[in-house]
Amino acid sequence: MPTTEQRVVQQLKQLVAEPSVSSPDPQWDTSNRGVIEKLAGFTDELGFKVAVQPLQPGPGGKANLIARLGPEAPSNEQSGGLVLSGHTDTVPFDEGRWQSDPLALVERDGGLFGLGSTDMKGFFPVALAAIAELDLHELHAPLYLLATADEESTMRGARELPVDALKGASAAIIGEPTNLQPIRLHKGIMMQGVRLSGRSGHSSDPSLGRNVIDVVPALLTLFDRYRAELAQEFRCELLAVPTPTINFGCLHGGDSPNRICGELDFSFDVRMLPGLAYQDIETALNQRLTALASAHGIDIEMRRLVEPVPAFEQAEDSAAVIAAEAVTGCAAGAVNFATEAPFLQRLGLETIVLGPGSIDVAHQPDEYMPMDQLRPAIDVIKQLIAHHCL
Numbered sequence: 474m475p476t477t478e479q480r481v482v483q484q485l486k487q488l489v490a491e492p493s494v495s496s497p498d499p500q501w502d503t504s505n506r507g508v509i510e511k512l513a514g515f516t517d518e519l520g521f522k523v524a525v526q527p528l529q530p531g532p533g534g535k536a537n538l539i540a541r542l543g544p545e546a547p548s549n550e551q552s553g554g555l556v557l558s559g560h561t562d563t564v565p566f567d568e569g570r571w572q573s574d575p576l577a578l579v580e581r582d583g584g585l586f587g588l589g590s591t592d593m594k595g596f597f598p599v600a601l602a603a604i605a606e607l608d609l610h611e612l613h614a615p616l617y618l619l620a621t622a623d624e625e626s627t628m629r630g631a632r633e634l635p636v637d638a639l640k641g642a643s644a645a646i647i648g649e650p651t652n653l654q655p656i657r658l659h660k661g662i663m664m665q666g667v668r669l670s671g672r673s674g675h676s677s678d679p680s681l682g683r684n685v686i687d688v689v690p691a692l693l694t695l696f697d698r699y700r701a702e703l704a705q706e707f708r709c710e711l712l713a714v715p716t717p718t719i720n721f722g723c724l725h726g727g728d729s730p731n732r733i734c735g736e737l738d739f740s741f742d743v744r745m746l747p748g749l750a751y752q753d754i755e756t757a758l759n760q761r762l763t764a765l766a767s768a769h770g771i772d773i774e775m776r777r778l779v780e781p782v783p784a785f786e787q788a789e790d791s792a793a794v795i796a797a798e799a800v801t802g803c804a805a806g807a808v809n810f811a812t813e814a815p816f817l818q819r820l821g822l823e824t825i826v827l828g829p830g831s832i833d834v835a836h837q838p839d840e841y842m843p844m845d846q847l848r849p850a851i852d853v854i855k856q857l858i859a860h861h862c863l
């Protein structure tokens with residue numbers, strides 16, 4: 474019989490070996506079905522009722538896995554069930570910069586090295602080990618294992634979960650790497666493109682066109698003012714950068730010094746705090762950009778470059794946060810990265826982010842899961858399952 478840690482390593486090896494890259498670049502983008510099939514096998518062995526939710530038609534399309542153990546609804550009104558959630562995909566990788574094959578998990582220097590080992594395929598075998606060590610005949614509320622697609626690109630898997638997919642559960646743990654600190658808050662992200670359209674013409678006579686580069690100083694002033702207003706209004710001391718930010722990412726326009734510049738593209742991102750909705754930002758900026766356009770006799774259009782991820786906050790006095798703080802002995806905090814938490818919360822689940830490993834080694838060569846976090850992580854998950862479902 475393999476030990477619990479050996480079983481975790483064996484399962485993680487199988488999950489890492491299944492490529493599941495998400496990327497807006499179709500040359501990189503890969504189906505996650507291999508990982509879903511492995512997880513379907515692992516959960517089936519433990520007695521879960523397993524459902525696969527296809528996001529695209531056809532056998533190679535991406536999918537979520539929704540596996541349930543225990544009753545459909547809690548047997549007592551006091552407490553609901555639990556969702557253990559992770560994403561199955563990874564970011565693209567630069568194989569030449571890895572010390573070993575990124576898809577072949579290896580153990581060295583106290584770590585398990587492989588693509589997605591900590592972000593976040595490693596959470597699944599840890600969660601399954603916790604489940605295997607408990608006596609689950611006594612489950613009075615449903616325990617779900619949820620595995621999503623496309624977290625690293627569009628978050629489509631979490632966005633497209635059916636409203637009743639996790640019924641009977643009242644809390645969720647997303648096992649992103651937090652070094653086992655419970656996380657109850659993060660910023661949201663939106664990325665927008667702006668196109669300024671004037672009219673090109675011969676540079677020798679400015680009246681022949683409308684030069685949009687002349688409007689750039691006013692455009693930057695508009696954004697600077699808005700940024701300062703947001704910083705005045707929104708602040709959260711849990712975060713290392715406590716105010717919303719707006720970053721100008723790129724600016725492209727024009728083609729020749731002797732032509733009036735007729736078109737210019739500009740893009741930026743906003744990192745929103747809880748309480749600041751992306752719809753409100755779009756409305757405020759659209760109003761100001763429309764006024765700027767008419768003052769300068771040009772057209773300005775703003776569009777979403779990607780679907781926004783809302784900011785996330787789980788109240789500090791909610792039951793799931795209090796339970797996670799008690800089990801880990803660690804005050805709930807905030808992180809600088811976005812997760813699927815707002816989408817699970819939208820389904821009515823009290824949500825926290827809590828998992829083994831460190832985000833500092835994710836999305837880069839030689840990503841690893843520290844071996845000495847496996848046992849503590851299994852114990853934390855066991856206690857949280859016991860709290861919510863037993």
Ligand SMILES: [Zn+2]
Binds near residue numbers: 592593624649
């Ligand atoms: Zn992740």
